[in-house]
Amino acid sequence: MEQMYVTLIQTDKPMYKPGQIGLEESGSHFIEFTDHQTVEFVNLDSYYQKGIPFTGMLKARTLKREPRKNEKVYLVVNVDEVDTNITLETDANGIARFTLDTSEWNDMVSLTGKFSLEDGDDMFVALNWLFPFYSESNSFLKVQTVAEDLLCSTKQSVSVEYTIDKNELDPESDHLSFFYILMSKGEIITNKEHKVDVPNLPSGPILQGSFNITFSVNVNLVPVATLLVYAIFPDGEVAADRARYRVPVCFDNKVQLEFTENNVRPGGNVNLDVKADAGSLCSVRSVDKGLLLLQEHKTNEILSRVMGYYEYMFEINRRGFPYTIEDFEPYPCLEDAPVPPNRAKRSIKRAPWYQSEADVYSLFKSSNLKVFTNTRIRKPVTCELPEYTRRFSIKDGVGAADRKLDSPSTAPASKEHPVRKFFPETWLYDLVSVGPQGKKSLNLTAPHSITEWVTDAFCVGNSGFGEVHDIRMKTFQPYFIDLLLPYSVVQKEHFTLTALVYNYLNHCVLVEVALTIPPDFGEPRTDIEKSACICGQETASFTWNITATKLGTIPFKVTSRALHVEGDCSDVVLDPETKFKHDAVQKTILVKPSGVEVDKTHTSLLCPTGDSVRGEISLVLPDNVVEGSGHAHVTVLGDIMGNIISNLGNLLQLPTGCGEQNMALFAPNVYVLEYLESAKALTPEIKDKVLNYLTTGYQRQLMFKHDNGAYSAFGKRDEEGNTWLTAMVVRCFSKAQKTVFIDEKHIQDAIKWLGSHQLDNGCFRSVGKLFNNGLKGAVDDEMAISAYITVALLEHGTVHNSSLVENALRCLKDAANTVNNTYNEAILAYAFTLSGDKDLRQHMLDELEKDVIEEGGSKHWSEQWSGAVEISSYVLLALLSGDEVTKKDLELSSNIISWVIKQQNPWGGFYSTQDTVVAVHALSKYARATYHEKRDVALTVHSGLIGYQNRFHVDDSNRLLLQRAPLPDELGTYIITATGTGCVYVQGHLKYHTHPAESFQHFTLKVTTEPDNCTAEAERSFEIHMAVSYSGNRATTNMGIIDVYHVSGFAPVARSLKLLEKKENVKRTEVTDEKMSIYLEELTHETETFSIVVKQETPVSNLQPANVIVYDYYDPRERAEAEYHAPCAGN
Template structure:
């Protein structure tokens, strides 16, 4: 089935067609596009020279016979004429008395060559020179337009046009015609109208600047630019010009400069000019006036280095041996090869590196480095022309600058942008189905060619190979893609969901593809497994019928249906063998079967530290599973490491198991790496693997983070789609970038623009304001909100000595504000901890008293000072809240600054024990700040003296032994721990030796009896949110969820910061296209496997609802509950969990599920169907089934 949608931009038309027809490779669809009278009637002005495009957007969704859906889209332009006329190579402005040189291109709408008849014609130009333009008037004091340029006549009659000049241009073979127009001394506007048959195109240009002395120069290019060849130029002038100077800028550098004494001259080009150069000429008149002109020179871009790829054959079968040959231009080249599945490549938003994308990036880089803005040329004045080439002017001469009076906002925008197998042969089992096949690098050292041998994977697809080469002399080269098609005339295809829940029933679809010239009688066997059972379609009972026989016609597809029920947890094997007289295939895949309920985890950490003369330490650890634990879901692991940062270093890429799709959350992959690298540098560690991993992660996160920078230099959660930048997030990013510049390259301009933006939001009293949304709940801070924000920004500005000096006044003002607010009293422990650390960084004399006040507020638990955030109801958890972790981290950092390290070690040990099994904490901010603090204290751990062994004993004896010494103390050693009792975990930990270690027990399990969603409010619950799910499941292939949520009053908050609505999907379902609508609350949607994640801007006490549309991709019945969770991103214990199900699909029988595809549902003989053609059932099938089964069993054996 194919679904077609088209959208017409200009009319707002949105039409949808749904067709149900057989498509064999391709299909033609015809439909009418309503005609818009506005097509062709729009008049374009100078400032609208490109106009709104007329086009139709077409999106197509195709569902194949296996039930998989594919989509594609295209934009189709609407043309009103057969011919296109386009003006090329013309100046952006006109200059009086100069020669206007340009080109006109005639082409057909479909880019076909011009016919002989068309070439025999001519294009008529109607040229009008006018003495009036918008630039010849200005606003006077009475706010009315008045003349500002002298046009040689004082009367209004001077604005009349100069007589029209007609020029006929013979049509050339390539359709490109050159022409010249001599401009009058008084011209202000030039209008050119070109006509060829019914095609009309106009060009309107203005004189935007008048020289006080009527002195003008204009640069003409007399040859096409080609690297390594002279570029011939002519300079035309309105006065006697004995000499002039030239300057050539490219990629932000001066690549050529000099003085010329002739109007015709040439410049020698080279690769430094590419991809684009700005050639500028200038002359200073005796009175100091500067006259100048600039010319953009664009070179046809090619990469000097070349690399080519070729496969030894165009087509192959799975497991074939193939060769991939590569040729380079220079011996000693470094080569990288990537081979990916074409299907994965087509579905990716980023379709890899190609020569085109690299060249486009070169051009963008060139213009960025040169600060090129060719729109400045339209101003026409000498200053703007200098600006066009990115030249800064320091002179005592007069580079006049024209102010745009007619459109005064134009110039401000320019400035801001600157800143800103054969018969009966045993088939080979196909089980290797990667998306990326090859990823390698090699050094082509002794020659310019090499060949690599590979074994073809099992996927039946097209593999696309790319190569990238680097060499010392030729630089970068990128190959054209080389394609290898892997195909079989007969094969099996399985459609499997990513996962099932134990107990669910899956209608396993086995698709048989026959591209042979003969019809096939195929016997299919699905191998039995103890991890699942076959189910009879009539009554849902047990069945041994895992064998089917089907007729598969030539060039056709047949689908067989096998109902199976998952009975065990883990990866269950699905092995399907299809055998015929002519060909066979065998496919092996797995499905992940998850336990029912909601997954929970618990982590307990021991800080094993030997006292003086102590040789042995013994500790016990235990955990009791709750009564509602899901059977067989329990598992546990133990680990040990001899470094405080060890658990975090081992999991740098997965510290927090949360989504990270906004500007702040992305930093969880950036900031922690900084502190690991700082720690390694301080302790002189040379672990290159860890270092490279950290730097690679930082660079990737840095590139992603830049996508959240706004045009004004600030950062926000979703970049330019937000209404404003965020002071808090900008400060966080600035702090991290300043800390990271010792390890990776950070664009200084990015940081400077951030700092400028931040300082623009500092109030006169020294505090900072927040124009955007504070997505961190604790930083909202009520009355202490400005205090928290100011301290947070101040911490960022104090990170770098250069910034301390450059913004000394602003920093001093912020310190004074915080000091005065400290004297008045700060009620929030969170705000006070931020202020304490900020003042300690500023070396303020008020810092010790702030720390004393904070310590006086501490609650001492087991000898450890701890702090609690304001009382509110949080989700029951073994971990402290995220804000409590943050407070402790800020206290530790302040103690370090105030040289109170000894007093901080107890708190440091407590903080190191609060990490989860991944080495992180609850969210981004607490993880970042805690690891920052721990990295500083870890430098004093004396890990070099570690030499100990740890023995773990369970109920049945020794379970594991870990040995830690000075050589492996950074390595986190881990082992699964057998669950010996379903009710609890009890272990004894015995350490012997010297030094210290962190030992961690992590327990995972699922719980049942989740609260289902009911539309009622329980006033006695301690949950943070109300959460309701209405399930609408009366459609055949879809389930719609209507989810409502609100913040409960028991939280003492009017609203949260950013929140996450994590919606688990029913097995076999996925999010429909456009299944969630973005609005002022739902800012972003992500779809990891089996889930839909909604980023909520905030959750308030006012109920809001969102609708989620899901579609059935795989046929599953006996459906288990799915889980929906809503939580505050920066305080994850502020959460509510609900479950829901589809009662219709939970109680659905197998026959109801498969519908018309089960033509013999309830008959226990043969259950086969062909979705595209009817199958003539084999008359001897019932008689031959037993014999076939015996044959196939012998094949398996």
Template sequence: MLVFPIAFDELADLESLYPEADAAVEAAEAELTELGSESAPARTWFPETFIWTLVPINDSGAAELAVTVPDTITDWRAMTFCTSESHGLGISETTNLRSFKPFFVEPTLPYSVFRGESFPLKVKVFSYLKQCMALQLSLMDSRDFEFLHENVRFTLCLCPDSAKTFSWDVKATKLGKVNFTITAEVVEQEDVCTERTAVVPESGGKDTVVKHLLVKGSGVKGHAAAEKPASQNNFTVGMDISAVYMNPFAKAHKDGKGACTKAEGQLEEKTHTSFLCPEGTSASETISFTMPENIVLGSERAHISFLGDIMGTALDNIDELLQMSSGCGEQNMVHFAPNVFITRYLEETGQLTPEIKQKAIGYLESGYQQQLLYKHTDGSYSAFGEGSEPGNTWLTALVLKTFSQARDFIHIDEQNIKDAASALIKSQTPSGCFKSVGKLFNNGLMGAVEEGLGLSSVIVVALIHSGMPHSDPVVVKALKCIRDLVHADTGSPNLYSLALAANAFAVAGDKALRQKILKRLDKAAIISDDQIFWSQQSKQEEDSLSWYRASSVDVELTSSILMAHLTKSSLSSDEIKKASKIVSWLTKQQNPYGGFASTQDTVAALEALALYATNIFSKDSPDLQVSLTSKGFSQNFRVDKSNRLLLQTVELPAIPQDYTLHVQGYGCLFLQAILRYHIPPLRSEATFAVSVQTECTVPDASRFPVTIRARYTGNRVSTNMVLIQVELLSGYSPVAGSLEELKKMPLVKKVESKAGQVVLYLEELTRQPQTYTFLVEQDMQVKDHKPANIKIYDYYMPGTGIYPSYAVSAHQSFVTPANCHHM
């Protein structure tokens, strides 16, 4: 097997190649890959990694791989790793491939900007031809951005061994990905090149580049609740997030103090989900999109998506189920485990097409390799790997179970299975139950772990999935201990532990005890609006329920009980009806991407939903006629077995407004309505106290420190794992050395720098204040800076976060010291 990676070494300093211009031209003509010609499409594909794939080789030991070279003007560096049963591991020498054009343009943009910010879009034009050329350089007009001045078409004379730079001042006006299309074309114009004769090349006389820019709205993403009144589905505000906006870089007052100003607003993202099953008749639902009076003008947008499969949204967004950082061993599982459940569901229902299988297996292989980074020498796994803390039994059990299930689809080294099982067996006590080892970052589950019932149930399920027979002494002793704990617990039970125990007995084949536990759990069920769910907290009144706001623990609890209900050879119609009511509640907790609040609940819920979808699947359905109507708007769709996995999305033309969905036919329609807008920051009870401070000792400084001080103020002793996500100001990047220093600070488990932000992973926060500082430096000029946000939250309770911000002065490079505190 051949592993073939290619990454690029970008020709950042292209001027340094000018002494070899003639050689470069000859090479382009003789052996290098030429990009584009007059008839070639625009250059739009600029990946950082070109090839990373497995290639089987024949007996000759040779293999060929036909690929399309990306559009980047660069040197690609490639090497291969080859494995053989008889010869072991082989590593090739590195080889180069230069993708090149004798004449091309290179635009320079920030990674992202906020709406309303402006920046100079700089474009360099390079030529390695042996003659001069007359060129016209243009930037295509667009409704997505504005020119601060007139849109100029530049005419220039470009001769060998030269490069010229031009720029347009533009302002970002539309949210989302904005395309900038730049074209340089050779023209026949005699008065441009006055000192030397200009030529028109036979080919390659035009280069068009399309570069994308992410335009963000100022403010942070809130976790809003969409409450459902009895009459219809209305989106109403239900926020419990504290947001404090501080501007330590505001324009200086005469007294030298900084000013605190508001950001553009906080992003509200609200989700309503429904599962409509007309079963030969018709079903309808009216959704009313309403917004508060203080909405940021022009920020509202909404769409409705629907498909014929309950797993379709998760499948379509498998790489972004969580809109939060996932840089540790526990969070990586949210990208790995759901693929197993979804792939098995599609395979068992005959829907696993080659295209879907290729996508799913790609994610599985990537997730598997990534998870091995967090493996300890004793076979266990922890959130941050060897050297950070002991392996965690809870995470190790999840890894063992998922690796065992993934064996049906990808190669899993059996030694990794054996090592994880061995690590778990070592934690078994003489009673047969298992003790907790290592850090469990979600302390909302501590009760289940401390008493042994929940943890032991999870480990037994993992061991059985790994192939350990039910008669093995480890399994026999563990089941006896779990049985004894269930019988001994006659008081107020830990619902989560009981749910896990029900699952353990279901997997072990003990139908009687599984059913007995489920009856106990049914007594604690909360039934509301034809939905069923469970909560670790006291029963709630119907009118207080909210959607997409359930706690991570409640989602995982309800999912575990659903799994126990479904884990049997056959289900009666009453059992399916009951499971459907649980599913109705679960789907309403989904985020717009098919995931849930955090890691463990997403894994548990998607496994349960996949099992439910498998049980109710019918090859003859769906066959649905769907109509979406509103005032002055009507659109019809069809959902059948040929497109049941196709996510169909309708952008709504007008909000606020009511939209009615009518469904006729057979089968079920899964729909999500997504409403997004910005509002001014809200203040409410928060569980963190935070201050953001900056310092600058000289004017015109392009480098300055960002200092965050944070402590926990809630009613627990400490938090779960805390993430501090620092959004970088447009045009700024972190100083690498200062990030290395951050890693040495107390409670810091990991520091990530990626795509416009720095992320700190903290083991926890207590009432003891912690201070973290790193440096940022300006690498691209941006004007009219908007505040950048700092998001601090408990990973398992994201609704308890606090969101300060910081900004730059109206004077582009002048930074004003400030002390805006919220401690």
């Protein structure tokens, strides 16, 4: 086809099915033909300045994204509901330029680009709305835009036109000052004044003219330069304009990203063309623009490594500045809104209001500039709202428009309309190979969000590096719903569900919306309908008050239909053939039980050898359980590593924001990869996941490196490096080097720093705080750290200073006969295994045998702290890492394994970081030594008391598959029966909530709020105070964590967090949707107080208490719990 058409053909002729000659069907069929030719606006402003000619460009392209040369396109200008059609013709680049007279424009204007003016040809068009730019005196500036990218190492001259009301000028001044700011990447590059002489003002009321601004185009302006020009008049009025210019860096590898459509309906199909030099591998990422409000992409992160600078910037998007610096104001037009007689005045909560007008303030704001001024830069708010809008000002929807669309003649068809429920923040995050042709087309389905998607890519090939970023595509439809609700609430709380209905059509619509209440979720359980009249470019809100009764992730669906009407809906004529516009949105809310979550795990290892073997799992709920919160399931695996492989990203259910915790998540991936490769069980999916974790973990760990090569838990925030963590990094990086790129320099830097702390006797001096002070007293610090560092050096194998290892081994040998604690004996046994010293290895193992604890056929060491897992795992490594693993070694290892796996949490990890790293290493060694064993096991889990039974089958083909089944609410003892040959691992997992226990055996914890009574201010914000001290039998704790769970609808204020982080003992804070975690270096017997200010983000009533938990990171069993109430919880 020559032009873009969507054609619908209806036929009543017989239709034949392929391959079934003689069979026919008849009926009405629609066949759609589409030629994906596109027309789009290029570099178009969203505002116009009355009296200043408006210039713009339309670009026409073919299906292959090539420019349509000498093609007729049409521009439809809609002013005051009157269309003006303008015929344009494209040039050699497919661009048609136009200039419009704005002197008669007063209101919003729509511009539509088309290939045809035929009626109904409006499916694929370019649409842009222009808003009148506000100026008191109709004084305007116009900064020239440039369609092409600016070239590096050139001078760019930009014309600035001005139209100034002479009444705004200072009669005593002979010049007019214009100020301009040139910005890029969040920095002001140039800030200058340009004076225009006006000695003798020409006749007439208007001063018009122009001048040029010239600036150098260099790397400082990459990738986008913003030029803002403004003038301040004596009476306080400001005239301004700004323009943006793209400044690409010239890489040899030319990378291009191009969507086949720049505007796509939600859920629609679109192609993304990725182009680069032949054979290049590209990383493509596309995220919701709204996500950049929280953290802007470091779009030139790789450029910074090449050019030696680093930038971190944010972008202002549709929601405005970050809330810490946003100018929140109450909506001035709702001050006098009536309060329904059945509502308390203070229950009417006003949402933050963002003024979004085309004025000088918006130019500064969109340029990332925060303005402090006494000038007039904002458009005044006009409160003359139509009557139908006022009827919807009240939050609960009372007074909604009376017309409903429920007559039989106009009821919508019974067919289901698509429901929008796919709202990702990150849409694309893929590796794409462009192949020998240098091009790859990705067939995509657009998400359901109404937003703009920001897409970037970088590519590496034979020609080197190249990148492209900030390629944008909108998912939009002119009539849509947005659903606002909290992320989570606690059972019994009341929350407000708000549906915002947007009408970007050019006419009014009569709208009906319906909320579908999920089954068993409060009353009423049927659709709740409301209606309204919404005219073009307007929005209406509909609210429902909901009580959270059912636990879990609950979906809410709002559907709507809209009828096109003429006028203001006062005289609607209904027609049976009326076609409605539809939209439906579904979002979820998490309803949580009150109290503190508790996880209990029971693990059994069953190894039948032909006959059946039995085991049992006992899962019992305590008396103080929160009703309805208990849930249990059973998992079955045929491989000891299966649970770890299934939960690589979640082995630790603890905060993971410091350097050691990052390594604890990094290291297991190496051991998993080694095991799966040896077992020939590595799938592409698991390999991709493991490599992603390793690459991300490696890059993240470098954030904790000191300039001298050492590492510490919080990087340069710590005064000095830490020998334990630095040795741990050497161990982990050494292992990962075989799989992903790890710069050897980072490892050698760490080894060099460790070597600088080696003593004359070959041992090492401990620097920095011990990870786990449970080692102190029971363990010789110098010997423990010396053994740990020696193991790291031996595992790495390549040490430039050979005497470093020789002297370290001499230290260990000298101490071998005097060591008298199990931790040092275990790690020495492993060290001597690695060094090949069989005599000393056996000596250590013999000493360990004297202290072994035997329980029901299993063996382990130490019962005093979580180091029992670490000690037992080092013994396993000593048994399984030698040149030859004997049958006796395997038998003893099996006895140890049967105890170790019982200490696993439901996600495959253990108590803390060190024991998880060492235990996963040991488990992978054991699995590699025994993986050749054939499995064929039938397993039954049953309980005769409650009539429950479930069967599982495990063999070699599914040994890594985690099989899971729910257990009934009537918990108790379950009998496990296994028959066949091989070993299976059965784990029962019970999760429930209890109210905080008043136990201060390990910590004292008191939580209060300020104010402690309900006030108008406390409804919106209050302060949480926590008084904490350690009450255990040590002098101090290890690193401590305080988890402060959010009251529903509230979140911490960023400024409050910054103040908290200034406290000497606070190392870091982290905020998630559920809670805030405070990292403490340690806690002593002296009471410390910590305070946080929280602010309401979403209205929730009947607030339930929230929890505060303090615990020792390295032994989470040492903990204290308390709860706090929002001051207005009972209101």
